[in-house]
Amino acid sequence: MKRKKGFTLAEILIALAIITAILIPVLAILTSGSKEASLDPISYEAYQLLKDWEEQYTGMDYANIPATGAYTDPDKESTIDHNVKFKLQRDIVNTDNCANISLTINWTEQNKGNKTVATKVIRSNYQ
Secondary structure, eight states, rough: OOOOOOOOOHHHHHHHHHHHHHHHHHHHHHHHHHHEEETTTTHHHHHHHHHHHHHHHSSSSSSGGGEEEEEEEOOOSSSSOOOOOOEEEEEEEOOSEEEEEEEEEEEETTTTTTEEEEEEEEEEEEO
């Protein structure tokens, strides 16, 4: 009896599994920048300031994290629109072994009202 040409079901399933294993990380990389890409320039600048702050606290030695309290940094002027001033707020709750840090940036754009971008960083004393 002559064998028919073609792929078996097992071969097709293995090929699909390999393709899926390759595509999932690629798609994750491609979509990771979609939030930043959808922002207007001022919001993107605020988002970048927030990410810089987040990295600062994430990399900070636990002993150097300020005490519990609300801290407001001097207003930072936008590099895109000099009429926009970012208000930078840090709320820190620092206990014996954990720091809960809320980072918030507020600003007002002409004809668009108030906007806010916020995130939270939690630092543990235990590395």
